[in-house]
Structures are given as C-alpha cells and as structure tokens.
C-alpha cells in the first residue's frame with residue numbers, strides 16, 4: 001500500500017496502523033496508551049496525526065493505512081494539538097519530578113520536554129489524592145495517574161486477573177480496586193505486570209534502595225525461579241539490582257510473576273554464604289578456599305582408595321546452570337569414576 | 348514440553364491436569380487465559396478447585412491418586428462416540444487394539460465411582476477434548492508424584508495419540524517443569540544412567556566418545572537414584588555425598604528419614620547460596636554465586652536454551668558453581684581449565700547432538716529450542732513433527748491402581764501437597780523476601796468445611812496432623828475449594844513441614860515419591 005509520510009513515499013502491508021507504519025520507518029510518534037499486545041484504545045490521543053483531506057486529526061494507533069494516504073506526523077497543527085494535550089495532562093498533575101522515582105524513565109516528563117511544556121495553564125483542580133500503599137511490592141499514587149488505562153487493560157487482557165478497573169466518571173475517574181477496598185483486599189496477585197507498563201510514576205515498585213534511572217545499567221537474563229524461564233532486564237545500580245523489567249521481545253511477551261518481578265532482594269541478604277566453612281569439633285567454622293578444598297580432595301582420595309568409586313554419590317541441581325550441571329556430572333563420572341549422579345527435581 | 352508456550356495461544360482446547368498453573372507457572376497461566384479469552388475451550392482436573400477451574404468449561408474435581416482412571420474414562424467415551432482420529436492412529440501409532448480393549452472397562456459410571464466425579468462431566472470433558480482439532484495437555488507433579496506416576500504419564504500420551512495431538516502445532520503432551528533448570532539438569536546428564544543428551548552410560552559407542560574427549564576411564568554401570576543413594580548410605584555403601592544447590596531436608600518426603608541419612612553419611616559436602624537446613628548438616632559448606640552473579644545458560648520447560656548473565660558481584664568469596672567444581676577437578680589431577688562458561692558449552696556441544704548447534708555467539712542474538720543439531724538449524728518449536736520419535740507412537744495402556752497408602756480408621760484423611768504462588772520450593776530464596784512473607788507468612792493446611800466441622804476445627808485454629816511417619820503442627824484454613832476427606836498443605840515451610848508426613852514410597856519406574864497422597868489424621872492442637 002503506497003503511503004506518503006512527511007513527504008516521502010513508503011509501502012506498507014494492508015492492515016498496518018499508521019502508528020505501526022511510522023515505527024517501521026523509525027519515526028517516533030508520542031503515545032502514552034499504546035501497547036502492541038493490547039487492543040488499541042486511542043485514549044491518550046497523543047499519537048494524533050494529520051491526514052490530508054480527512055479534516056480533523058486522527059489517532060495513529062486506531063487508524064489503518066490506506067492506499068494513497070498522505071500523512072503529516074509533525075506539522076504545526078499536530079504539534080500544537082499535542083502541546084495542548086500535554087498541557088491539560090500536567091495541569092492536574094503534581095509536578096514532583098525532583099523526588100519522583102520515575103523521573104528519567106517517565107514518558108510524560110519526556111514528552112513535556114520534547115514539546116516544550118513547562119507548566120499546566122488550565123486552572124482546574126488537582127486529581128483527587130489517593131495513595132494505596134497496601135501491596136507489599138508496589139504503590140499506587142492516583143495524583144500521578146494520567147488514566148491511560150494500560151494497567152487496567154494489561155491486568156484484564158494479558159494477566160487475566162482483572163483486579164483493577166476504572167471507578168467513577170468524568171473528572172473523578174480513577175483507577176481503583178472494586179469497591180475501593182485497596183489492593184490488599186483485592187484479587188491482585190502482585191505480578192507487577194501493571195507496574196511494568198505504567199508510563200508515569202503512578203504505579204511504582206517499592207524499591208529497597210534509592211536510585212535514579214540514569215544511574216543504572218541494564219543486564220538481560222533469565223528468571224531463576226520456575227521452568228517458564230521468563231526473560232527479564234535487571235536494572236543495576238552499583239552492585240545491586242534495584243528493579244526488574246520484563247523482556248517484551250521474548251516468549252513471556254512482557255509478562256512476569258511476583259517472583260520474577262519483585263523477588264530479587266535475597267541476592268543481597270546478609271545471610272548469604274560468603275566464605276567456605278569446615279566442621280571442626282562438631283561446629284561449622286569459616287575458612288579459606290584452600291583449606292576447604294583440601295579437606296574435600298583429601299577425603300575424596302581417601303574414600304576412592306579405600307572404598308572405590310561407587311562410594312561417592314552426588315545430587316546435582318535444577319537451580320544451577322547447564323554448565324554447572326555438566327561440570328558436576330563430569331566431576332563424578334570422569335574424576336571420581338561413578339555414575340552415582342542424580343538430581344532432586346523429581347520433587 | 349513437546350510444544351511451545353506461545354503455541355498455547357492457538358490451541359482449540361487446553362486440558363490442565365494435576366497442575367496448579369496459575370500458582371506454579373503464572374506466566375503460562377496468563378497465556379492460557381489469553382487463549383481462553385480468544386475462544387479456546389478449557390478442561391481442568393484437580394483435587395482442589397484451583398484458580399484455573401474458574402476459567403474451565405468443565406472442572407473435574409477428582410480424588411487424589413485417580414488420574415489414570417479418569418484418563419481411561421475419557422478415552423472410553425471418546426472411542427464410544429467415535430471421536431478418535433482413525434487416520435492418525437493408522438498411520439502414526441501402534442498397539443491401538445490393546446488400548447481399546449483396556450479402556451472398555453472404564454465406563455463413566457465406574458470412573459465416577461473411583462474418581463468421585465459426576466459421569467456427565469466425564470462425558471462433557473471427553474467431547475471437548477475429542478472434538479478439538481488441536482488440543483494440548485498440560486500437567487505437572489499432580490500426575491507424576493504418585494506410585495503410578497509413570498503409568499499416568501503414559502495414559503496422557505495415550506489420550507493425546509488417540510486424538511492425533513502429538514506432532515501437531517498448538518497441541519501435544521506438555522509437562523510443565525517446576526524448577527527453572529530441571530530440563531537442563533537432566534539434559535546435562537544429572538541422571539544415573541545418562542550422559543549429557545540422554546546418551547546411555549551402558550552403550551559402548553557412547554562411552555568411547557566421552558572417554559576420548561575427557562581422557563579418562565568411565566564406568567558403564569548405571570548409577571544410583573536419589574532414593575537408592577539414601578539406602579546405600581544407610582547400608583554404608585556410599586561414604587561421600589555431595590549436594591549442589593538442593594535442600595532435600597525440606598523438599599524430600601519423610602524428613603525424619605532424610606535427616607537420619609544425612610546424619611549417617613560419612614562425609615557431606617553442600618554447595619549453596621545460603622546455609623540451608625541441609626547445609627547446616629554438612630562437613631564442608633561451599634559458598635556459591637547466585638544466578639545474577641554468574642554467566643551460563645538455563646533450559647526452560649519448552650526446551651529453550653537461554654543465557655543467564657552476570658549482573659552483579661557475588662558476596663564475599665562466593666564463586667560460580669562451575670568454578671568450584673573445576674578447582675576440585677584440577678586438584679584431583681584433571682588439568683582441564685575453562686576460562687568462561689562459553690568454553691564449557693563448547694565442550695557440551697561437541698558431545699551432545701541435541702545441543703549441536705548451540706553457541707554463546709548465537710545465544711547473544713536468539714534463544715534456541717533443542718533439538719538444534721547444527722549451526723544452521725533454527726531449533727525445534729514442537730517435537731515429533733514428521734513422525735513420533737521412535738518411529739510410531741506406541742499406545743501403552745495402563746490400569747488404575749490405588750495409591751500406596753490408603754486411608755483407614757487411624758488415618759482417615761488423604762493429605763496432598765503442592766506449591767503456592769508466593770513461595771518457591773524450600774524458600775531458601777523466597778523466605779528471605781519480606782513482601783512474600785507478608786503475603787504467605789506461615790504453613791497451613793486446607794480443610795473442607797464439612798471435615799472441619801466433624802472434627803470441631805475452626806478457621807485459624809492450630810491443628811496437629813499425624814501420619815505413619817511423624818506429626819506436624821500448623822494452622823487450619825477452612826475452605827470449600829477442597830473436598831471432604833482430603834486436606835492440602837504447601838510443602839515449602841520448614842516450620843510445620845508437610846514432608847514430615849509424606850510417604851517416600853516411589854514409582855518403581857521413574858523413582859518419583861508419592862508426595863501427592865498420604866493418609867493422615869487431624870486433631871485440634
């Protein structure tokens with residue numbers, strides 16, 4: 001399908017949305033409510049573009065390309081409209097960017113910067129203050145909520161839990177649990193999939209450590225809990241994980257559960273074993289690697305000599321990596337000479 | 348899994364049996380719910396009315412230990428209604444007549460009596476499964492942790508073959524692996540009869556290949572399974588036990604027995620990230636690096652090999668498991684050094700045909716589902732596409748046999764165990780997460796209202812459970828999601844530990860203990 005975007009001709013498949021088309025050619029269109037996994041809602045209206053001969057502006061996420069369409073994504077008219085929308089959004093938004101945890105990763109902040117919006121000029125009331133602190137892993141601050149609906153749609157369409165929805169109407173609309181009883185008393189399973197998509201600081205993980213997004217680096221890895229093996233990005237400050245984001249381009253498609261998303265603090269728990277330990281006079285005492293390995297290998301030699309290879313047995317681990325497991329069975333089979341290797345994962 | 352997680356989205360029917368999917372594999376459950384929303388039908392069979400039951404078109408609340416009878420009953424109805432896939436059976440399977448003969452006896456009425464499920468529901472479920480063009484079966488320990496576990500797995504495979512659901516996209520026989528790398532641990536030869544890639548230790552050509560590569564003499568004698576190891580320790584045959592990253596003191600059945608064994612063994616080495624209940628019994632404890640502190644790969648439940656990357660430093664002197672093992676091997680005279688896990692993977696690849704096309708270079712850009720025989724192979728989304736692995740799919744009919752332990756006057760209730768969403772395995776990690784402890788602070792036992800009422804127990808009461816192996820004190824949670832006469836305990840907790848009560852009787856073929864059925868008695872504490 002031949003389409004002209006900002007003066008250049010392109011070819012797209014039938015059924016492609018204008019938003020998708022723009023992203024395919026590397027054009028950044030602002031949006032606060034779009035998520036490719038969900039049915040488009042067109043609710044934030046920020047992605048609107050000008051289509052020649054179509055009169056009013058149209059939201060790119062809900063409009064499909066048509067043969068011969070001529071689109072302007074950044075005309076003066078479009079920019080003015082977007083500025084106006086952002087102005088409205090921040091007119092009832094507490095501009096607490098200085099202390100807001102989301103600062104640096106906030107789409108509202110980024111777009112206001114991009115479109116030069118410094119303050120809200122609409123003189124209306126602030127969003128009703130409502131703060132839900134009852135979930136152990138994340139908080140909800142209604143004042144910062146921009147009602148993009150992403151969290152509600154993800155919880156419903158993707159997670160299938162349907163713990164949250166829109167309450168009230170018009171200016172009083174709020175994201176809330178049924179009957180306003182708080183997350184603690186809702187069906188929420190703390191998967192955090194809503195938190196992962198919140199474009200602003202309304203849904204925020206409760207982080208143990210204070211950090212700014214620009215201080216962090218990111219490492220892609222595999223969740224270490226269950227066999228689904230979700231892919232995720234660890235955000236790290238210094239030597240500590242401060243946040244986990246699901247990978248969107250993997251088989252888990254941007255979803256995680258409470259364990260993958262929030263349960264990483266065990267890594268820096270003070271109880272972690274830090275030194276080898278050897279039992280002396282009945283008690284385990286800390287020692288260095290040299291001594292610990294010496295104790296093990298001299299015992300290995302002794303047992304092998306006296307009782308033979310089949311006096312060894314090893315339980316390898318469904319928690320460790322493939323490489324760890326390979327080395328473990330190699331130690332038993334090749335070095336110690338026995339096939340007495342099994343794992344505990346029948347349980 | 349024969350098939351892939353994303354394929355669930357296009358399944359016409361999803362049959363969940365013995366899997367509390369939304370608690371144990373939450374993201375797979377989410378994808379199942381998406382499929383349901385898009386029009387798939389769902390059948391759930393479980394002794395408890397688990398969350399997935401709320402989404403089911405038919406929910407079969409069966410008695411623990413009666414899976415085979417139910418599956419045979421479904422096949423009976425399917426054949427009676429002519430819903431089997433005759434072409435598929437003719438072209439791709441063997442031994443159909445024997446199956447047909449066996450399931451004849453499993454009428455809905457008889458099955459209903461064994462399983463405690465309404466015959467109408469059995470018929471409806473059979474229709475939903477039998478009529479679906481593509482139907483996937485998803486199961487976990489609710490199938491395998493029985494003395495008849497292997498036969499139940501065979502029965503699942505029979506059902507799938509009967510309706511032509513093996514080697515077909517969005518269908519298949521799909522065990523969901525519990526721990527993150529069970530698949531990989533088995534792939535890598537963490538089994539007494541198998542070298543990496545399930546190559547048998549007793550095959551001379553296999554042994555030759557490994558001996559050449561490793562430069563050592565290998566044993567062709569099949570080794571001991573965990574249960575046999577414990578026995579050999581008690582009989583003073585095994586003197587030296589090395590446990591890496593596992594906590595059998597909490598995870599294994601009959602804790603008192605495990606404790607006795609670990610106490611008895613001459614020398615115990617435990618390598619872990621915390622001083623677990625098991626580690627505290629060791630002679631030497633070695634501090635290991637956790638997943639975010641090392642490089643490597645995990646293989647998930649759909650055979651997908653994925654990178655694990657070092658993100659932070661391990662605490663103190665803790666080291667990656669492979670490094671510790673390499674140091675020990677070096678001290679024992681094997682000089683092989685690996686500079687990085689990528690080098691270990693290269694060795695694995697050279698010896699393991701199903702991993703033949705894997706490399707860290709490829710894994711930087713993509714994840715690979717085995718079999719991936721060579722560098723140009725894209726990996727395998729679902730198995731048995733061309734034909735069943737062994738040529739033709741073999742029907743292996745199995746009769747229903749009662750559980751090892753049945754209830755009597757002294758122990759009148761059936762105890763079944765499982766996992767919950769907020770904790771993981773023996774809680775080594777999750778027990779140290781404040782938030783999770785807040786949501787799931789302590790051990791409990793689920794008791795049906797009627798059972799509780801008969802025993803004068805109220806919700807929140809402290810109760811004592813007794814089995815032939817021991818006793819445990821815990822909190823009663825009175826609920827209607829479980830049937831009268833059946834009780835459920837999560838096994839994670841070391842206080843109020845379910846595995847004090849469970850039976851270590853094993854399935855003779857897979858050597859899996861019967862954690863899902865034990866006879867118990869409950870009293871108010």
Ligand code: SF4
Pocket residue numbers: 093094095096097100101102103104106107108109144200201202
């Ligand atoms: S949500 Fe965004 S715009 Fe609002 S205070 Fe936080 S960083 Fe600033």
Ligand code: SF4
Pocket residue numbers: 154155159161162163164187188189190191192193194195
């Ligand atoms: S955490 Fe998960 S279940 Fe809870 S509201 Fe968010 S998406 Fe829904």
Ligand code: SF4
Pocket residue numbers: 223224225226227228229230252255256257258259260261372373374375
């Ligand atoms: S995030 Fe949850 S579902 Fe995904 S691998 Fe981790 S534990 Fe499993």
